[in-house]
Amino acid sequence: MITQPHHVPERLALLSGSAxxxxxxxxxxxxxxxxxxxxxxxxxxxxxxxxxxxxxxxIRSLVEDAMFEFRDERTKADAWLAPRLHATLRLTRREAADKRLWNHLALAVAPDYVVWRHLSEPSRLVAAERFQGPADRQCFSRLWWASELFRNGPDYRPVEAACGNQDLIHTVLRKDLIDHRPTAQALVRLLEVGKVTTGREINGLSVAVNAAGATVIYDVLAPDEPRDPARLRDWIEGAQTAPPVSRHILPEGPDEDPVPEESVAALTDYFAELFETAPVRGRTSEN
Known part of the structure; x- marks a missing residue:
């Protein structure tokens, strides 16, 4: 297994796709x-x-700790690293949408982590998109965006649950509806209560949720509170003096209001009903 590059930069930078x-x-x-x-x-x-x-x-310290702590169960590193990466690398969404930042992080700062986490045993090959790819596939951007979309205000506990299930972050992270905070929290709640567990079930529910979204306006069914951009700015500015994130307890995200509980409850019930008739491959009427 490779080690880190001989020369690791002291600061993040932007690396274009062509470079x-x-x-x-x-x-x-x-x-x-x-x-x-x-x-x-x-x-x-x-x-x-x-x-x-x-x-x-x-960031380098975080990935080294993750490789040590989860050396026997690499997929479990996602749920641990995602909230800590998000709380360490405090970005606006516009900044996080710049693929050049993630290219640099993966190739210049922590290529050893990308290989450690994503080297496929059957082919003994890491997919190039883990270094330079879409937001839902690139090694680090997928974790940052999962944290951004699944956190409940400052609470990263839903992120742990979401990133603990590879099918959820692989399937749902691509969907536009996930940017509706009550939708994200309702999906996590169905996962936590065991209503959906397998990859096939998550895929089926995702299809049903997106299909229903064409005729049901989730903002009306489950309204959300408007975000205060000043709170995000304050959190980002706090990075100048913030201590390293704890390895043992979850950090806190931006001091934004949590999702209204009544909206999460309403969507959780609605999605549970959708799931009963969702197209889950292999499911029979007896299931």
């Missing part, structure tokens, strides 16, 4: 060798020096 391509070698994707880091550092666009958020050390 990243040269470093996605067969040796890297097979987990056999990694670039030195020196040539990669020559093709990046720097981020502002006066912003503490771009320091690499806190």
């Amino acid at each position: 990243a391509d040269a470093f996605l070698t067969d040796g890297l994707l097979r987990g056999e060798e990694v670039h030195s880091g020196i040539d990669l550092a020559k093709v990046v666009e720097p981020l502002p020096e006066d912003d503490a958020r771009w320091s690499v050390e806190p």
